[in-house]
Structure formats: C-alpha cells, structure tokens
Amino acid sequence: MKFKLKVWRQKDPKTKGKLVTYEASDVSPNTSFLEMLDAVNERLVLGGEEPIAFDSDCREGICGTCSLTINGEAHGPDHPGAACELYMRRFKDGATIVVEPFRAKPFPLIKDLVVDRRALDRIVQAGGFVAARAGSAPEANSTPIPKQNADRAMEAAACIGCGACAAACPNASAMLFTAAKVSHLAFLPQGQPERTRRVLKMVTAMDGEGFGNCTNTYECEAVCPAKISASLIAKLNREYAVASLRQEAGD
Amino acid sequence: MIVAVTGVVLIAFVIGHLLGNLQIFLGPDWVNSYAEHLRALGPLLWIIRAFLLVNLLVHIFFTISLAIENRRARPVHYTKKDYVKATFASRSMALSGLIVLAFILYHLAHFTVRVTDPRFLLLKADPLNRYDVYSMMVYGFQNPYASAFYVIGLFLLTLHLTHGTSSFFQSLGLNDQKLTPRLAAAGRILAWLIFVGYTSIPVAVLLHLLKPAQQL
Amino acid sequence: MIGSLDSKIPSGPLAEKWTNHKDHSRLVAPNNRRKFEIIVVGSGLAGGSTAATLGELGYNVKCFCYQDSPRRAHSIAAQGGINAAKNYQNDGDSVFRLFYDTIKGGDFRSREANVYRLAEVSNLIIDQCVEQGVPFAREYGGLLANRSFGGAQVSRTFYARGQTGQQLLLGAYQALCRQIDAGTVEMFPQTEMLDLVLIDGHAKGIITRNLVTGKIEAHSGDAVVLATGGYGNVFYLSTNARGCNVTATYRAYKKGALFANPCYTQIHPTCIPVTGQNQSKLTLMSESLRNDGRVWVPKKPGDTRAPNQIPEAERDYYLERKYPSFGNLAPRDISSRSAKEVCDEGRGVGESGRGVYLDFADAIARLGANTICERYGNLFDIYEKITGENAYERPMRIYPAVHYTMGGLWVDYNLMSNVPGLHVIGEANFSDHGANRLGASALMQGLADGYFVLPYTLPGYLAGQIGKRPATDRPEFRQALDEVDARTKKLLSINGKRSVDSFHRELGLLLWDKCGMARNAAGLREALARIPQLREEFWRDVRVPGDGEEFNQSLERAGRVADFLEFGELMCIDALTRDESCGGHFREEHQTPDGEALRDDENFADVFAWEYQGNGSAAAPKLHREPLVFETVQLTQRSYK
Structure with missing residues (x-):
C-alpha cells in the first residue's frame, strides 16, 4: 500500500508549525500506523532529515501515551482504540492522511506531534485518590461490594488517561477524563469519605487548567479508546451539584 | 448548569406559547380571547415578560461567556477536524442561538410591538371589542417573506432545541447510561413537534386554510 | 574488590524470618524522616508504590520516570492478575503453598527467605x-x-478484567498523586537517569537528562532506589513498552x-505471532486465556x-x-518451549509457521460466548x-515472545545491592523469581517490594546516614555530569549511515536466535563474537540527528541501544x-531424554x-557466586506431568 502523509511539523513551542507532506510506500496492510511512521522516520534519518517526533510507549493501547489526531479524529478512524492500535488495513490504498497533535490549550505542544499532558496528572493530584496508608487497610473481604457496583467502577476506572476526550471535544473539555475518575471512586464504598471534597477539588483543578466546558456533544465518548461512557459526565454533574449543596450547607 | 436551568424555562415558554398560538385553528374567538386574557393580567404579564427576558439574557450571557472560554481552550485549531458523534446542532449552539435571538427580536417587533407591518394599524377590534389577534396573524403570515423568515427562524430554534432539550438532563446529571439515548431521542422528537406546530400556522395561512376575520 | 556476597538472610525458621527481621531492624524516627531525601527512579508498581509509601512515612522523595506521567509505566500493561495466599x-492454599509454587516455578534458583516473605x-x-x-x-x-493461573493447582489470582496491571498501577499512581499534592514527593516525569553517583562508595545521587529540554542535571539523595523494570527490550521485539530499557541498572552495574x-x-507462551x-x-495475550483455551497444532506437519x-x-x-495434570496451565517456560518444539517440527500454523492455536470453541460451547x-x-x-x-469464531494464533526478565541487579534480603545505599x-x-516467574507474580513482587518490604528495610540503611547527603557541587557529581555530557556529544557527532533502530533490530535478532528460548554453547560463542563487532559498528556508523539541548527521541534511543549493546554481551556470558x-x-546440551x-544442582x-x-x-x-x-x-526435578 501507498499513502500520502501530511504531518504537522513544529520544531518547538515558539516556532510556527506547518503540515509537511511525506510519502509512505510499500506499506503492508498488517503494519500498525505507528510502525508506518517508524518506517518513514527511518528513511528521514538516513536521508539526513529530522525524524517526526511522536509519542508512544506500550503500543498495545493501555498506557495512553500515543496522542495523534489522524484525519481529524483523535486516535484515528478505528474507534474504540488508541492510535497504536490502528492498522493500515483501515485506510484505502493511496489515501492522503493528515496527522496532527492533540490540540487543547492545557496540552502545550513540545515538538511536532508531541504534547505535554501533565494537566491531567494535576487534576488527579487535586483529589483523585483514596487516602489509604499502606498497612492500615482492613481485610479485603470485610466490605462486600455488589458485583454490579464493582463492574461499574471498573468501567470508569478503565480510562487510560490519553486525553483524546479533550482533544476531540469541540470545546477542548476534559469532563470525560475527570468524570471517569470521580465516578470510579464514587461507585465504591472506599471512595465515600472523600467523595464531596474529591469532586469539588478535581473540578476546580480541571477548570483552573483552562479546559473548555462541556456542551454535551458526546464527541468524547465516541473517540475514547477505553469506552468510557458520557453518562459518567452526567454523574459528575450530579456529584458536583450534590457536593456544592453539601458544601453550602457546611457539611 | 445555569444555562440548562434557564434553557428549560425558555423551553417551557416555547411550548406554552405554541399551545396558545395553536388556538388559531379553533377560530378567531378562541385566540382573541386568549390574547385578551393575557392582556388582562396587567402588571402580572409584565412580571412574566420581565422574568422571561431576564431568563433569556442570563441564558445568552452565560452561553456566550462559556463559548468564549471554549474558544480560548483551543488556541491552535486543527487543520482538519472530523466529528464522529457530535452533531452539527450540538456544535453550533451559540450560532443557532444568536440567529434565534435575531428571530425573536423580529418576532417581537412584528407581532408584539407591531412596527413592521403598517397594515396592522388598520385592524379594527373584533365584535367583542378585543384586539383582533387572529386577523393580525393571518395578515402577518400572508406576506411570504415574513413567513419564510419565520420558518427559517423556527428551523434554527428546532436545531437549537434538538440538542438543548436532552442536554438539559445531562448537564443537571439527571440521566444515566440507559436514559441518555432515550432522552436524546425524546428531545429530538419534542423539538420537531414544536417545529411542526409553529410552522403549521404560516403554512396554513399561505395555503389559505386560514383567512382573515375582517377585511382591511 | 568485593568479598563474598552476604545475602543478610535472617536466621531462624523460615516462617519467622521476616517477622524477626522487622522486629530487630533499625528505625528512623518520624522527626528525622523529613531530613532524608530518597531518590526513586521509576514509577511503576514498585517505584510508584514505594515513592508513595515513603512519602507517606514522612521522607522527602524525588521520583523520576522517563514517561510523561507516572501512570504510563509499563506495569500498566500487565493483564492477568496478582497472586495472594x-x-x-x-481450595487448600496457604502462604507456604504460594511460597513453594513460586520457588518450584522458579526451578529452585531463588532464595527461600525472599520468596517466603x-x-x-x-x-x-x-x-x-x-x-x-482497585475494582477487583x-x-x-x-x-x-x-x-487460576499457570503453575498452580489452586485458584489464587485476583484480577480486574484483563487490566489488572493497569488498575494496580492506577492505585499506586493515585497514592503517589496524593503525596505529590501533599508535597512529600516531587515528581520528575520525562526525566531519564543516565548515571549513578557514588560518594565514598555509597550511592548518593544520580545524573539525569530532562527529555523535554535536554538539560543534564545532578540530583543528590540519602539513598537511591532503582525501580526501573526489566531488560527484555534487549531482544528488540518483546512485549515491553518501546521505552523500556536497561540503562539505569546497567549504569549502576558499571559503577560497581x-x-x-x-x-x-x-x-x-501466549503472544500474537510476528507478522x-x-x-x-x-x-x-494474557496467560489467563489458557484457563479456558486449549492449545493445539495439527498432527501432520505442513497441514495448511x-x-x-x-x-x-x-x-x-x-x-x-x-x-x-497441569495441561494447558503448565508453567510459562515449559509451554513456550513446547510451542517452539512443535513449530520446529513443521507443525506450526499461520503464514510464518511460527504459531500454535489457542482454541476457545470448547469453552464457548460449555460456558457460552457471553461468559467468555x-x-x-x-x-x-x-x-x-x-x-x-475474530477469536470467537476461529482459534487464536499464538507464539512465545520475550516478556519478563528474572535477572537484575543483585540485592540482599534488604533489597540493597552490594553498593551501600543503592x-x-x-x-x-x-531476587524472587529464580529462573522462571510464575504468572501473576510480577505484580505481587512489585507491590510487595514497594509497599511492604522496602519501607521496612530502607531505615536499616538510613539510620546511620543522617546528615551525609552530599551537595551536588562535589567533584564526583561534576565528573559524572561531564561523562554523561561527553557521551551524549559523542553519539550526536558520529553522523554515520545506520539508524539506531537498525542496530537494535540486529542485536535483537541475534539474541533471540542465540540466547532466546533455547541456547547452546556454540551459538552463545557466536553471539559473543558478533556483539562486540556490532557495538564497534554502532559507535562508528550510527546516525543520531538533532542536538542534545532539545526534545530528541533518536538520542534517547541511541543511549539505550548503546547500553543494550554492552548488556547483551553480559547476558550471553552468563548464559554460557x-x-x-x-x-x-x-x-x-542439558535436557532429559524427553526434552x-x-x-545441575551440584554445580x-x-x-x-x-x-x-x-x-x-x-x-x-568477574563472577561472584552466592550459594x-x-x-x-x-530440590526436585520440576514435574508438571
């Protein structure tokens, strides 16, 4: 297979970036998208050019490092799945493919297709945890948790933290990311003591990072590689409303 | 959240207003008496109007400030952007809202303040000495340009509501995984019912199914 | 230089060693803990959990990882589960049975005391x-x-769908986030350790490169904890993440x-074959699949x-x-080798002939597709x-792949290497897995070390070290900085004709061939002859574009591959x-008549x-042997028959 790539190149945050066209030829349909980029890079290096910088690590869709917007869709056309799980058989031979970084103000660009997503860490740091000191935990089976709740918590906890939700959102909102963590812990008994505090602090941190607001377009759930449901955003809204009332009531 | 709450008040008004207007199909007596009743509310009517106006302003103010924040959240735009699920309606709420606002202003000028159509000044009171709203509407809609603008305005309002109605439940956290798709569908049906209901009046006028109760 | 290796295994009956040891270890008082700075390199299950736990105890922790977030450490990819007794x-499980299964699974090449703990x-x-x-x-x-999992006859594996590693790591990451928020842990993401600094023979600092800015920096601490994972990527193709590397441990090795x-x-044994x-x-593909999948190949060679x-x-x-008696749940090494055997006989499946079927038809018939x-x-x-x-309709094809490395830096019972403080x-x-690790034991070991072992054993070292943290302007730091800088410049200046990856691929293929699932003296000698040549070619002909003071992924990889090119040789020497x-x-050369x-326990x-x-x-x-x-x-011949 053969492709024409239009790739965003930008040396550093200060330099102006642009789309640069490359050819990828002799590509097997069983090659992954990132391996195709590897091959392009290998050729660039040998030709004396700088390779395209892009992020990836586990290459099996779980670490959340890869962060490409391919043909205008976060992680490319094969939803649900991360860019590293995208295979060239998904494209038509001879197609033109536009590759851009994840774009959002809280994701400043580092180089080419690499962006800084530490904003997401800071949201979790604001309260996305259970304070459980090592050594102080009770026997694991002392609190039964209905299977249904454990399953729902697991569905929310499956978030891989890639930031595609914010990258795809027309408003660059990170509500789905925040909703997933808030919901995960709100579904479990262990998450109850800090429930009010957690949602208030995490939402404040999220807003402080400069993410946009949710206008319920549900684009986030459509591109989420971990199949996080946008109904968790409704849950987040609910959690937030209840927590705000509780706070008002001095609870 | 404020947008959602003010939005739902406005939706309620839109539905109420539609039910009032549809009385035109029951004849001049119904709709003129409905208008007279509203008018008879006196200061209360003004309170309701003021409430709606404030609601509208709040709705607009917060939406616009949110829209500004949202634009700021992506200073560098994508060269190519495709949407998988986000509908055109959901992505164009600010735009459709602003056009609807223009429509509302025209609508108020047209039928409430009545400054756009000189013929309305010629209307006489109906036999019971009430303002002949019925004839006013019919004459108003006999102008195909005015009607066309109404239909366009209503279409945008509908677009706005297809997303806005179900969005309300999401923003207030009143839905869950099972409810979300159903509410979205229900919201769309409601919006289109509103569209059909409102546009039926100018359409009926243009098709001469409704005729003025008095000649000018 | 180094005398006999002292594993510091406590005396007393096996089951009481750890308790006795904890009872008699030195402690650091809470008011003194804040006087210590602990450097933790790596933020996976082991690093993340220990950084969080030490932070919670009141130490000042600096935690480094090459990823852009600690949540992306490769522990996240572990699928199957975590064992516990x-x-x-x-079904008759106990601490002793888990201990015994683990030590037997490791083919009796690990320490009793460590495994029991x-x-x-x-x-x-x-x-x-x-x-x-953690939503188990x-x-x-x-x-x-x-x-249940390979190598055990009891059902003791806890799991969170097929994402157990992810959930456990997120648990540790969230604990870490809490400490970052509390200010006890300072996180340095996208920062790679490039050297260890010794002061008077003690590990007291590291040299790092900021992967975003390219800045090379010195950090000092009272102790250094390496939690940098395994070296499976020496084979180029492995189940490890692309960034996994041996650099931190290899640099420490070069420092003694x-x-x-x-x-x-x-x-x-269960990976998707190379295409x-x-x-x-x-x-x-998680080993847990072998619970319900049946492994087979055609009886006839060349059956297409x-x-x-x-x-x-x-x-x-x-x-x-x-x-x-173990069937499809035979331990990993045995399953892998059996797959190689049948493929060598020409009975492998798939285009390459390097694959076997993992069939769920029976399980689907028995349990229904929904349960599966x-x-x-x-x-x-x-x-x-x-x-x-679609594996619901046709059997999966699987083939073995490099997955985990049991070897690593030598540590005593306190998890301290022969270099004090490291x-x-x-x-x-x-330490714990001997010559083979059982499934669902890696997560167990990472978290055991991080939450419950190191926090108890580290004070034993720290107690005598109050006020000994050096300033980073000491000549030892200066020298290490200069060395790292010189090496970086050297890599950038070669400007040859081959890419970093091409060297890495070649090394990987060589090792997979000569030092992979089966090894022999002749092959290892060949590899030992070839690796130095390849290394020499690398330093003569590699091309690393860009410069050092910027985000430069080629440079990152070049440094790692350079270390693999030395480390691969050490691996082959050990294997030989x-x-x-x-x-x-x-x-x-050493197999029973049935393969x-x-x-050779005697030697x-x-x-x-x-x-x-x-x-x-x-x-x-130089070889040191710890009996x-x-x-x-x-000690018995492992039998899973």
Missing part, C-alpha cells in the same frame, strides 16, 4: 489495593473473585553494582487446512498430552484489532557460564552475580 476459594506479604497487598479503590472482580455475593543472573529471561517486517513490538477443517482426531493438544466475553472480552478485541481475526526493587532486581538448564534458561530442562545451585571490570568489554566481568541454601524445600 488468601485461600478465599477454600513475598508469599507472606501477598495478602496485605490485596487488602491495601482494595482499600485504594467480584462474585455476586460481593466478595472477591479468583481465577553486581548484575545477577542476566540470562534468566522469560519467554511468554510484518516493520513490527515494533509484540503483544501479549483452516483450523475448523481439521478434525479432532488430527489435532495434537500437546500440552494436555505431555502434562496431563466477560472474562476475556478485551483480549479478544485486542486480538481482532491486530490480526483482523536499593533495587521490582523487576529491576533479581551457566552450563545447565533451569527454568527459562534452556541449554540444549525437559535438566538442572549451579547458586546465583551468578557479575562485577564490571572496567573499560567496556575489554575486561571480562542458594535450601533449608526447607527439597
């Missing part, structure tokens, strides 16, 4: 993780569910830390019929045939994404010297710990 299934703290880990909100699978009654058992590498030329990594065209009578369920989907849905999805095939935890050390077969180390690994029941002798490979590393003393278990 809870005996919730009432691991089994002992396993239960605490489950308690801790549940409390953190549960029964309808609300209690925790278990599944002993590298133990580097030849012990684990080849995981293209450009393949950059191999994807694991579609799997469902091959009648039952013409299929060879070779694991069930050879190991009737619930258990393994995400794995079936991954499989379909990669291969384009502690090594998780996959980066050698260990003239026996054990666990994952299968020397073709099983044949240990090799010890740990090989290698000491760097300076100057690249010019001087062969393994078995007081409790009887």
Whole structure:
C-alpha cells in the first residue's frame, strides 16, 4: 500500500508549525500506523532529515501515551482504540492522511506531534485518590461490594488517561477524563469519605487548567479508546451539584 | 448548569406559547380571547415578560461567556477536524442561538410591538371589542417573506432545541447510561413537534386554510 | 574488590524470618524522616508504590520516570492478575503453598527467605489495593473473585478484567498523586537517569537528562532506589513498552553494582505471532486465556487446512498430552518451549509457521460466548484489532515472545545491592523469581517490594546516614555530569549511515536466535563474537540527528541501544557460564531424554552475580557466586506431568 502523509511539523513551542507532506510506500496492510511512521522516520534519518517526533510507549493501547489526531479524529478512524492500535488495513490504498497533535490549550505542544499532558496528572493530584496508608487497610473481604457496583467502577476506572476526550471535544473539555475518575471512586464504598471534597477539588483543578466546558456533544465518548461512557459526565454533574449543596450547607 | 436551568424555562415558554398560538385553528374567538386574557393580567404579564427576558439574557450571557472560554481552550485549531458523534446542532449552539435571538427580536417587533407591518394599524377590534389577534396573524403570515423568515427562524430554534432539550438532563446529571439515548431521542422528537406546530400556522395561512376575520 | 556476597538472610525458621527481621531492624524516627531525601527512579508498581509509601512515612522523595506521567509505566500493561495466599476459594492454599509454587516455578534458583516473605506479604497487598479503590472482580455475593493461573493447582489470582496491571498501577499512581499534592514527593516525569553517583562508595545521587529540554542535571539523595523494570527490550521485539530499557541498572552495574543472573529471561507462551517486517513490538495475550483455551497444532506437519477443517482426531493438544495434570496451565517456560518444539517440527500454523492455536470453541460451547466475553472480552478485541481475526469464531494464533526478565541487579534480603545505599526493587532486581516467574507474580513482587518490604528495610540503611547527603557541587557529581555530557556529544557527532533502530533490530535478532528460548554453547560463542563487532559498528556508523539541548527521541534511543549493546554481551556470558538448564534458561546440551530442562544442582545451585571490570568489554566481568541454601524445600526435578 501507498499513502500520502501530511504531518504537522513544529520544531518547538515558539516556532510556527506547518503540515509537511511525506510519502509512505510499500506499506503492508498488517503494519500498525505507528510502525508506518517508524518506517518513514527511518528513511528521514538516513536521508539526513529530522525524524517526526511522536509519542508512544506500550503500543498495545493501555498506557495512553500515543496522542495523534489522524484525519481529524483523535486516535484515528478505528474507534474504540488508541492510535497504536490502528492498522493500515483501515485506510484505502493511496489515501492522503493528515496527522496532527492533540490540540487543547492545557496540552502545550513540545515538538511536532508531541504534547505535554501533565494537566491531567494535576487534576488527579487535586483529589483523585483514596487516602489509604499502606498497612492500615482492613481485610479485603470485610466490605462486600455488589458485583454490579464493582463492574461499574471498573468501567470508569478503565480510562487510560490519553486525553483524546479533550482533544476531540469541540470545546477542548476534559469532563470525560475527570468524570471517569470521580465516578470510579464514587461507585465504591472506599471512595465515600472523600467523595464531596474529591469532586469539588478535581473540578476546580480541571477548570483552573483552562479546559473548555462541556456542551454535551458526546464527541468524547465516541473517540475514547477505553469506552468510557458520557453518562459518567452526567454523574459528575450530579456529584458536583450534590457536593456544592453539601458544601453550602457546611457539611 | 445555569444555562440548562434557564434553557428549560425558555423551553417551557416555547411550548406554552405554541399551545396558545395553536388556538388559531379553533377560530378567531378562541385566540382573541386568549390574547385578551393575557392582556388582562396587567402588571402580572409584565412580571412574566420581565422574568422571561431576564431568563433569556442570563441564558445568552452565560452561553456566550462559556463559548468564549471554549474558544480560548483551543488556541491552535486543527487543520482538519472530523466529528464522529457530535452533531452539527450540538456544535453550533451559540450560532443557532444568536440567529434565534435575531428571530425573536423580529418576532417581537412584528407581532408584539407591531412596527413592521403598517397594515396592522388598520385592524379594527373584533365584535367583542378585543384586539383582533387572529386577523393580525393571518395578515402577518400572508406576506411570504415574513413567513419564510419565520420558518427559517423556527428551523434554527428546532436545531437549537434538538440538542438543548436532552442536554438539559445531562448537564443537571439527571440521566444515566440507559436514559441518555432515550432522552436524546425524546428531545429530538419534542423539538420537531414544536417545529411542526409553529410552522403549521404560516403554512396554513399561505395555503389559505386560514383567512382573515375582517377585511382591511 | 568485593568479598563474598552476604545475602543478610535472617536466621531462624523460615516462617519467622521476616517477622524477626522487622522486629530487630533499625528505625528512623518520624522527626528525622523529613531530613532524608530518597531518590526513586521509576514509577511503576514498585517505584510508584514505594515513592508513595515513603512519602507517606514522612521522607522527602524525588521520583523520576522517563514517561510523561507516572501512570504510563509499563506495569500498566500487565493483564492477568496478582497472586495472594488468601485461600478465599477454600481450595487448600496457604502462604507456604504460594511460597513453594513460586520457588518450584522458579526451578529452585531463588532464595527461600525472599520468596517466603513475598508469599507472606501477598495478602496485605490485596487488602491495601482494595482499600485504594482497585475494582477487583467480584462474585455476586460481593466478595472477591479468583481465577487460576499457570503453575498452580489452586485458584489464587485476583484480577480486574484483563487490566489488572493497569488498575494496580492506577492505585499506586493515585497514592503517589496524593503525596505529590501533599508535597512529600516531587515528581520528575520525562526525566531519564543516565548515571549513578557514588560518594565514598555509597550511592548518593544520580545524573539525569530532562527529555523535554535536554538539560543534564545532578540530583543528590540519602539513598537511591532503582525501580526501573526489566531488560527484555534487549531482544528488540518483546512485549515491553518501546521505552523500556536497561540503562539505569546497567549504569549502576558499571559503577560497581553486581548484575545477577542476566540470562534468566522469560519467554511468554501466549503472544500474537510476528507478522510484518516493520513490527515494533509484540503483544501479549494474557496467560489467563489458557484457563479456558486449549492449545493445539495439527498432527501432520505442513497441514495448511483452516483450523475448523481439521478434525479432532488430527489435532495434537500437546500440552494436555505431555502434562496431563497441569495441561494447558503448565508453567510459562515449559509451554513456550513446547510451542517452539512443535513449530520446529513443521507443525506450526499461520503464514510464518511460527504459531500454535489457542482454541476457545470448547469453552464457548460449555460456558457460552457471553461468559467468555466477560472474562476475556478485551483480549479478544485486542486480538481482532491486530490480526483482523475474530477469536470467537476461529482459534487464536499464538507464539512465545520475550516478556519478563528474572535477572537484575543483585540485592540482599534488604533489597540493597552490594553498593551501600543503592536499593533495587521490582523487576529491576533479581531476587524472587529464580529462573522462571510464575504468572501473576510480577505484580505481587512489585507491590510487595514497594509497599511492604522496602519501607521496612530502607531505615536499616538510613539510620546511620543522617546528615551525609552530599551537595551536588562535589567533584564526583561534576565528573559524572561531564561523562554523561561527553557521551551524549559523542553519539550526536558520529553522523554515520545506520539508524539506531537498525542496530537494535540486529542485536535483537541475534539474541533471540542465540540466547532466546533455547541456547547452546556454540551459538552463545557466536553471539559473543558478533556483539562486540556490532557495538564497534554502532559507535562508528550510527546516525543520531538533532542536538542534545532539545526534545530528541533518536538520542534517547541511541543511549539505550548503546547500553543494550554492552548488556547483551553480559547476558550471553552468563548464559554460557551457566552450563545447565533451569527454568527459562534452556541449554540444549542439558535436557532429559524427553526434552525437559535438566538442572545441575551440584554445580549451579547458586546465583551468578557479575562485577564490571572496567573499560567496556575489554575486561571480562568477574563472577561472584552466592550459594542458594535450601533449608526447607527439597530440590526436585520440576514435574508438571
């Protein structure tokens, strides 16, 4: 297979970036998208050019490092799945493919297709945890948790933290990311003591990072590689409303 | 959240207003008496109007400030952007809202303040000495340009509501995984019912199914 | 330089060693803890959990990782589960049985005391993780569910769908986030350790490169903890993440830390076979699949019929045939080697002929597709994404791939290396898995070390070290900085004709061929002749574009590959010297008549710990042997028949 790539190149945050066209030829349909980029890079290096910088690590869709917007869709056309799980058989031979970084103000660009997503860490740091000191935990089976709740918590906890939700959102909102963590812990008994505090602090941190607001377009759930449901955003809204009332009531 | 709450008040008004207007199909007596009743509310009517106006302003103010924040959240735009699920309606709420606002202003000028159509000044009171709203509407809609603008305005309002109605439940956290798709569908049906209901009046006028109760 | 290795194993009966040791270890008082700065390199299960726990105890922690977030450490990719001796299934499990299974699974090449401690703290880990909100699978009654795993006859594995590693890591990450928020842990993401700094023989600092800005910096601390994972990527293709590397541990080795058992590498039996030329990594299909999947190949060599065209009578369920009591759940090394064997006989399946079937037809008929989907849905999805095939309809094709490395830096019972102050935890050390690791034990070890072992043993070192943290303007730091800087400049200045990856691929293929699932003296000697040449070519002909003071992924990789090119040699030396077969180390010269690994307990029941002798490979590393003393278990030929 053969492709024409239009790739965003930008040396550093200060330099102006642009789309640069490359050819990828002799590509097997069983090659992954990132391996195709590897091959392009290998050729660039040998030709004396700088390779395209892009992020990836586990290459099996779980670490959340890869962060490409391919043909205008976060992680490319094969939803649900991360860019590293995208295979060239998904494209038509001879197609033109536009590759851009994840774009959002809280994701400043580092180089080419690499962006800084530490904003997401800071949201979790604001309260996305259970304070459980090592050594102080009770026997694991002392609190039964209905299977249904454990399953729902697991569905929310499956978030891989890639930031595609914010990258795809027309408003660059990170509500789905925040909703997933808030919901995960709100579904479990262990998450109850800090429930009010957690949602208030995490939402404040999220807003402080400069993410946009949710206008319920549900684009986030459509591109989420971990199949996080946008109904968790409704849950987040609910959690937030209840927590705000509780706070008002001095609870 | 404020947008959602003010939005739902406005939706309620839109539905109420539609039910009032549809009385035109029951004849001049119904709709003129409905208008007279509203008018008879006196200061209360003004309170309701003021409430709606404030609601509208709040709705607009917060939406616009949110829209500004949202634009700021992506200073560098994508060269190519495709949407998988986000509908055109959901992505164009600010735009459709602003056009609807223009429509509302025209609508108020047209039928409430009545400054756009000189013929309305010629209307006489109906036999019971009430303002002949019925004839006013019919004459108003006999102008195909005015009607066309109404239909366009209503279409945008509908677009706005297809997303806005179900969005309300999401923003207030009143839905869950099972409810979300159903509410979205229900919201769309409601919006289109509103569209059909409102546009039926100018359409009926243009098709001469409704005729003025008095000649000018 | 180094005398006999003191493993510092406490005296007393096996079951009381850890308790006694804790009772008599030195402590650091709470008001003194804040006077210490601990450097933790790596933020996976081991690093993340220890950084969080030490922070919570009141130490000042600096935690470094090369990823852009600690949540992306490769522990996240572990699928199957985590073992613990809870005996919730009432099937006869106990701490002793988990200990015994682990030591037997490791083919009797690990320390009794370490393994027993691991089994002992396993239960605490489950308690801790549940409390953190890890959503383990549960029964309808609300209690925790278990599944069985290779190498055990009890069901003791706790799991969270096929994403157990992810959930456990997120638990540790969230604990870490809490400490970052509290200010006890300072996080340095996208920062790679490039050297270890010794002051008066003690590990007191590291040199790092900021991967975003390229800035090379010195950090000092009172102790250094390496939690930098394994070296599986020396094979180029492995199930490890692309960024996993040996640099931190190898740099420590070059500064005097002993590298133990580097030849012990684990080849995981259930991975998706290699397809293209450009393949950059191999994807694991959790071993838990073997609970319900049956492994087979056609009886006839060269049988190219579609799997469902091959009648039952013409299929060879070779694991069930050879190991009737463990069947498809035979340990990893045995399963892997059996797959290689049948493929060598020409009975492999798929285009390349390097693959075997893992068939779920029976399980689907017995349990229904829904149950199978619930258990393994995400794995079936991954499989379909990669291969384009639906495993509900046709059997998966699997083949072994490098997955885990049991070898690592030598540590004593306190998890401290022979370099005082340098502690090594998780996959980066050698301590608990012997020559083969059982499934669901890596997560257990990482978290055991991080939450429950190091926090108890570290004070034993720190107690005598108050006020000894050096300033980073000491000449030792200056010198290390200069060395790192010079090496970086050298890499950038070669400007040759080959890419970094091409060297890495070549090294990987060579090692996979000569030092992979099966090894022999002749092949290892060939590799040992070739690696120095390849290394020489690398330093002459590699091309690393860009410069050092910027985000430069080629430079990152070049540094890592340069270390792999030295480390690969050490691995082969170890494999050649260990003239026996054990666990994952299968020397073709040493096998039983029916092809099983044949240990030589008389001559090799010890740990090989290698000491760097300076100057690249010019001087062969020096071997130190730590005899393994078995007081409790009887060394037997492993039998899973």
